[in-house]
Amino acid sequence: MKNFATVAAFAAGANAFVGRSNTCCFHLSASGGASGTVGQLDDGQNRIYGGLPEAEFCIDSNGAITDGDGRGCIITGPTTQFQCDEGATPMTGWSINSQGQVSYNGDADFVACETGQNGGLNIYTTESSAVTGCKDIELTADACSSSGSGSSSTAIPGSSTPVPVPGQSTGASVPSVPGPSSSVPVPGSSGSIVTIYTTVTSTYCPESSTVPVPTTGVPSTTGVPGTSGVPSTTGVPGTSGVPGTSG
Numbered sequence: 001m002k003n004f005a006t007v008a009a010f011a012a013g014a015n016a017f018v019g020r021s022n023t024c025c026f027h028l029s030a031s032g033g034a035s036g037t038v039g040q041l042d043d044g045q046n047r048i049y050g051g052l053p054e055a056e057f058c059i060d061s062n063g064a065i066t067d068g069d070g071r072g073c074i075i076t077g078p079t080t081q082f083q084c085d086e087g088a089t090p091m092t093g094w095s096i097n098s099q100g101q102v103s104y105n106g107d108a109d110f111v112a113c114e115t116g117q118n119g120g121l122n123i124y125t126t127e128s129s130a131v132t133g134c135k136d137i138e139l140t141a142d143a144c145s146s147s148g149s150g151s152s153s154t155a156i157p158g159s160s161t162p163v164p165v166p167g168q169s170t171g172a173s174v175p176s177v178p179g180p181s182s183s184v185p186v187p188g189s190s191g192s193i194v195t196i197y198t199t200v201t202s203t204y205c206p207e208s209s210t211v212p213v214p215t216t217g218v219p220s221t222t223g224v225p226g227t228s229g230v231p232s233t234t235g236v237p238g239t240s241g242v243p244g245t246s247g
Contacts, residue, residue: 023066024144025058028102033135034112034121044071044084048112048137050120057084057141063149064090075104079130082110082123095148102139112137 028038030048039052044067046055056068065073065084072090075082093105101108104125112121114133127134 023058023060024147025056025068026096026141026143027054027056028139028141030110030112030123030137030139032137034137038123038139040067040084044069044086046073046082046084046123047115047120048123050115050118052120059094059096059144059148061148063092063094065094066090075125079128080125082125093149096141096144096146098146100140100142100145102141108138110137110139111135 028046030036030038034048036048037054038046038048039050040046040055041052057065057073058068059065067073067084069084069086071084071086072088073082073084073094074088074091095103095106097103104110107125111124111127111134113124113127113131113135115122121133121135122131123137123139124131124134
């Protein structure tokens with residue numbers, strides 16, 4: 001069985017978003033076919049022109065936008081108007097790039113169409129037959145660059161590399177040994193600190209093997225010698241005849 005030690009390094013960087021509940025607030029301005037700040041009616045419709053006060057918006061790390069009154073900002077159907085409604089769940093998909101350009105689902109092109117009220121223009125993601133007098137615009141945020149959907153914090157990826165450990169195992173479990181930690185600045189993040197922790201975990205598994213044990217052979221039994229044959233008995237000589245008696 002192979003023995004391994006796993007060495008892992010973890011790092012996390014500081015960012016404006018620390019958790020999903022955190023938000024960043026900003027104001028919007030339009031450029032292109034119509035230019036000016038984005039205001040808001042009392043009912044939550046977002047407009048350019050019309051003498052409305054500048055509206056405030058907040059974006060979270062999921063790319064959801066709410067207005068300064070906490071109303072969820074949505075894209076209505078079928079006209080695709082950008083407005084913020086009381087009790088509405090804010091739609092995700094919004095993002096602000098490093099130059100402050102605002103996009104919805106990756107598209108930075110919007111249209112501003114006439115309302116017929118004090119020269120105000122409502123904002124839509126696409127032009128439809130239900131609206132008139134539309135102009136192509138782009139939206140720019142005055143804060144919160146690199147925020148919203150698809151944004152991420154600067155981080156150093158961790159690594160896990162198996163390293164062989166020589167030597168025999170005693171069968172004992174070795175606890176994790178915390179390694180030294182250090183703090184280094186993350187490029188591009190002012191004042192951000194990355195803390196790197198190294199954890200070394202060693203696990204030993206005993207090696208097992210079967211060694212054949214030689215067995216001493218049992219010596220063979222010496223054969224029993226055969227019995228010598230019995231010599232034959234010499235025959236008894238015959239008795240001489242008795243001579244006859246003279247007449």
